[in-house]
Amino acid sequence: MTRETPSILLAAGGTGGHLFPAFALAEELQRRGYPIDLVTDMRGDRYGTGFPARSVYQLPSATPGSKRSPIALGRAGFTLLRGVRRARKLLRNLKPAAVIGFGGYPTIPPLVAARMLGIPSIIHEQNAVLGRANKVLARGAATVATSFRKTRYLDGPLAAKARFTGNPVRDLVIEAAKTPYPPLEPGGALKLLVFGGSQGARFFSEAVPPALATLPQDVRQRIKLVQQAREEDVTAVTAQLSAAGISSEIAPFFKGLPQVMADSHLVIARAGASSVAELAVIGRPSILVPLPHSLDSDQLENASNLAESGGSWCIEQKDLTPLRLATELGKLFDSPDTLITAAARAKAQGQASAVKLLADLVEDVVGRRRA
Template sequence: MKAPIIIAAGGTGGHFFPAEALASCLQKRGHELVLMTDQRNTHRTIGAFALSKQYVLSGSGVVGKKPRDKLKGLLSLLKGIFGARSLIKQIKPSAVIGFGGYPSIPPLLGGSLFLYEKKPVLIIHEGNAVLGKANSLISHFATSIAVSYPNVARIPPNVPTTLTGMPVRSTIEALASQPYEAASAEGDDPIRLLIWGGSLGAQIFSQVVPQAIITLPEKIRKRLHITQQMKSEFIADNQALYNKAGVKADLLPFIDNVAEILGKAHLVIGRAGGSSVAELTMAARPAIMVPLPIAASDEQGANASALEKAGAGWMIRQADFTSEALTEKLQILLTQPNILEKAAQASAQLRHLNAAEKLADLIESYLF
């Protein structure tokens, strides 16, 4: 009987969706899985982990916090590490797979600290163009690192890497077979914009995007169909703004049918997290990317820069992301569909098909 595989992933979609994609693949190959996660994640009753054993471990982020809060975070992480160590002793897994962020630290370090007759394989998945703080810490204990970009900064020289790409949900991967069709330069066919802001809907997009949209020329506004993720408290006021400007808009705290909306979008505006970028390139959708400014290693800036250099999108730093700047950019892009078509073609060249299968292959290469 195969020993279980532990997957460590936090509660946010950026880390959890790729973990679920890998879990689905491994389950089809007959592997038993155990999920180790953090306090943000309640028991999974749907999805790939619904029938798997699940453990919530102590832990907290420490980067950028005040000294007292940093100390509390470190103590919480230590508690999680020893908790994971105890569980690993009981489970005796064949491998521990971490998807970054502080929830990966306890299982990966717990696995490296516990030495029995066969130490588990420790594999890190890095979804960004620069190794994140948590992954950087645990990378020295890793058996291997799976990466999503050909060149990833801060990888230790003595740890082998494999380019697998970022696993995405099957509904997103299906978009790779769907061609990008730009809206016409003139006419009355709809121009579809998707604005997503991470797992909670970034406030900056709720403030800047509507103000930018309502100052566009009327001939553009009347063609727009907007789907925008935002926190509930911003929806009423922004819906009124869009309505007054004659703009069709669906404003939602969470987008359930993201694959359907992404597949129809002519342009996407959002952050540049590893999971979001993977979904953009899988669907070959051009994007305006506003990297999260507080990321410890500017991972999102590195991701956005990689896409911009490839011609697949445009990066605007948050300090420069004003309604005036966005209006100017949108007026150019939405009246010259050939620019969007070229960006879509460039984006398609960056996609990594079958990333979950490739990551599963990497894991099994150490097990068999």
Template sequence: MSRFLIACGGTGGHLAPGIAVAEELEARGHSSCLLISTKQIDSRLCEKYERFEFRRMPGAGFSAHPLRFARFVAGQAKALTFARRTVREVRPDLVLGFGGFTTAAVALAARGAGVPVAVHEANRVPGRAVRFAASMARRVYLPPGVQRSGIGPAALRHVGMPVRREFVRVARARACAQFGLDPERKVLLVLGGSQGAGALNEWARGSVAAFAAEGVQTVCVTGPGHSQREDAESAGAGGRTVRSVFLPFCDDMASLLSCATLVVSRAGAGTIAELIRMRVPALLVPYPHAADNHQEANARFFEQQGGGFTVAQEFLGDLTREAIEVLGNDWLLAQFAGNLQRLDRNDPLAYIADDLERLVREPSKSDVAPALVP
């Protein structure tokens, strides 16, 4: 049995794949300690995984603003001290980082202790932490087709985002009943990522009546800053009412995605991976202030692969009309779903777990990349 230290805190897009890998490693007889942030979203996501060891790591994300940059530097100093102590206590066989401010300090601490490092980047533009940690990593997992200078073929593996095994479609009638929805009607699901998205929340509220007039139900996950579920009914065609639901958080995304006919969402890599796994077409609205504009790159790749369309936030005024057009085109929805099924032929989770086991078991023989299914 091997022991892994997984740095995955800060956002759902970092934490969810960390949990996915920990679950897979646990099923293979290994143990993991997961380093997370002190953010509310981390605490909420961890609630259903009590069997894992979580340690909350100090630190703050990068910012160019002078005051926040000073906070970032101070936080990284604390994080490095914390990471060094944790590596000594946990004594991992390997450290795996998923980006974010938890990764850089742990990679440094691991290298200083002679522990091999692996890093995973799901976004199509690698973030600062991964770019930094890649220079000291035995293994760097990047999305298919993404290259990075300075990473040799011995270290580089092209693989997608590991998704938790719980993401399996359930019967739509049962899923809709769970959220108080009519399974005979289409559902538009609006997601803003683990932090929520104010612009999408506002758009969803302003568009409920237009979708109800078309017989389409609206569900919006508003983000953890909103404390209560809100249910409402709007007038639909023929005098029938159509339901809308606003949720602050959902800890059963597999069921919620099983309800959805179409998703409107930000373009984080984690959300896109879950859309692909669940075969749900989407209109992606990249967050315009994302670091290195990585959400734009994610969304364009998703569009090029035929999973849906990209809509710039500056054109939110056109989004309602476009969503209604897509929802009314069953042929197009079926084409999108088929393309998403094609994108999900590989199993990144098994691939990564296999590779991590090889790194630990046979470090001198682990530099030849096994092939993915074409």
């Protein structure tokens, strides 16, 4: 009689930065025969039908917020306590062999419940800075998997738990990474991709069109732009670019973004953990504009790490006027060798094997528990 393969429970906040690496791990663990369940919050509902799991669960969770008033802290604490109670009931029913957390406050209830029930857990940190929820959970985790070799705040007793794996990327990204860097031919197309989430889309909608409009006409005629914009901005951005004679495709969302990235000569983006990881694995040069005022400046740390390798250029939003952006783009478009070199250096930083390393780590923990 064969022993049934134990299930694994993944827990992640509802943003792409948390869900995409969880998605990648789910794909890999399913290939290895493990049933997968996911716990997330309401923001993650839009991924429910596409996430590779047999079931997606939602538990009460809350963040204390930036103001951290006594009332806000009390409400958040009460909500998280309700989440822990429901998580304990869920874990007793599912009986997972391990719980893997990917950050965000929605991971606190299931990982706290796992510790109470004696179920081993791993947390994965996507950024170069240990996130606030992961700080809370790290002490009780068996291992802390990291995306960067150095992670701020992962020190003292916690340093002994650190295990570098890299940031897992989805199969779509691994497939896109097979596309060679597009040739830059004299007088040929200059393929530019711009994206950055809702806040990034708003800033880039205001900065990119006027920057491109100031470039010489012969350069503008060569640009093939794909840009993410908020739905309410699409018409205005398209009109500005059309008036400047720039060929563009503007939309709020691009489903096959990894392949669009692979088809580009240059990318302008925020510096979220998944974006940086995907740029590196695919190997595309980028101008990274970290989200200002992000918690613990995690995006600035992410961008700085890739920029130090020569695979990107990090420019803070406060410094990126349309004139500055036009100047930077003009220099890069005039120097194809610079873009080609940056693409190679970005790819050298990519961790395409990250998902396998993290899956191996999960199996180590599951193996110890089964033994």
